[in-house]
Amino acid sequence: MENEKNEARPLNFLEKIIEDDLKNGRVPDGKIVTRFPPEPNGYLHIGHIKSICINFGLAEKYGGRCHLRLDDTNPAKEETEYIDSIKEDIKWLGFDWGKYEFYASDYYDKLYEIAINLIKEGKAYVDELSAEEMKEYRGSLTEPGKNSPWRDRSVEENLRLFEEMKEGKYPEGSLTLRAKIDMASPNINMRDPALYRIKYAHHPRTGDKWCIYPMYDFTHPISDAIEGITHSICTLEFEDHRPAYDWACSIDGIEHTPHQYEFARLNINYLLMSKRKLLYLVNNHLVSGWDDPRMPTISGVRRRGYSPEAMKDFVSRVGVAKVEGVVDYSLMEFCVREDLNKRAKRLMAVLDPLKIVIDNYPDDKVEYFEAEDNPEDENSGKHKIAFSKNLYIEKEDFMETPVKGYHRLYPGNEIRLKYAYYIKAESVEKDENGNILAVHCTYDPESRGGTTADGRKVKGTSHWVSADHALAAEVRQYDKLFKAECPGAATGNYLDDLNPDSLKVIPAAYIEEEGAKAKVGDYLQFIRNGYYCVDMKDSSAEHMVFNRTCTLKDSWAKQKAKMGL
């Protein structure tokens, strides 16, 4: 009865296509095959999570498989470091390609053979046009191109030239192998696209074996065909390439015909996904690296403390369609909070301390209270917190002259110290300049454990730590890297919108003793402060470092803002 709640999510357009193909027997053996094909020329970012979830998710849902294929056809840009990070990121998301790990470079021999056949059939030729000339001959968006003077060489000459290209007899840029399609096509991608170019670059996998490398439009469809990909899913900007894709799949000798489908890439406001811009931030030390917790890279959000479950939930809520839009950052934060709320261990940490002295509490007495690890999780345990005469609470939790709506500590007012006692502010101790040194309070011994026998209520509950027991730790308060929804929209330069407060370091915040047990990978909530994690690079037992993953929703801050405070 209650499991009827299973909300049947409506199918997205890709699922509809697949179900239709499956139903109509258009899928060999009824097993769909997808692929995630990143070029190893940088780190994966949040946008890639969408693609990963679509490709691996579809394969999972329909009982097919998803290949990981590293699209390594441009050795000038690609590095092994990137290959390793890509694999690590996919694994972190919880996907497994098993034995289906491929490289476009696996197919270099096959691709070469296909190119030879194309030449023999008169469907490809070696061109001597320079890059500039080729551009001229290509025409424009509104004008057709014209044929290269080298377009009608004999098959024999083409064969000889291509062979010599491969043997390294020509310098880079001097010759290309081009498909003979249609220089007047309204689709520029069909105006005799380049198939091979000369490049004297060391390849991470094939080393110096090759000095000619196949182009995307030639390599990608054929790789898909070789691997038996049924649904080749990519982003919208490749729509114009689909005719080229289909052209390559129709080359003689290619038995399997995959089909390309395009979806809208993921854009999120306040975030930048451009590899070029992210690289600039890294190179100019505006962030600490690709895995800086403020970076939109997968390694960045991982270090920030986002969970893979939250990210997957996020992309699933965004959905899949063909409309180019911008998703609200707040949806991502919602997903992160929703997930972390259920799993984060609660700890008390005072980030901006104000000293509290409980005047009527015995000087040397220490008692321990029980704190819930997670009130949202019945199966979670409890841990002990030391209480003593000298405590810290947040500065924010005390006001000498309270504003309207403030129900925390102020002179004469009573609040609860979470899990411990009710306290009332009695007097304020200041230095000669009027700065508050400490707030003297009294506690109600009858309120032990946070409740009183008479059942009286207090409006405020503060977190706290015992001054003599708390441990000091570094806390890094991360915020959005950019302060504008669309960085660079106003001035044309995204650097102008860099948020100067994207990182505030608190060198020595006070954390309850239990904090010492926190390990890399744990999800934490500092009660009333936000979600935190242990920094995977800089934290050590001697010097713990916590990263703020995200804040808690704060309706009081909103209210204050509205009152102009």
Added chain:
RNA sequence: UGGGAUGUAGUGUAAUGGUAACACUGCAGAUUCUGGUUCUGCCUUUGGGGGUUCGAAUCCCUCCAUCCCAGCCA
């Protein structure tokens, strides 16, 4: 101004000829030992104009807007 695509609340996504909806955001309230969580309610929607039809977000025409394409990048 060549070609390809896309227009549904503020944002994202459903509804494919039959009462326009779900989530996030925002707002209001209740609950709460986190001003968190949870719960309740509210706000705002089919780009414009024609047409077909008993009936149109959906089909047709037209206009408009936005995005992508002229790498020997992917």
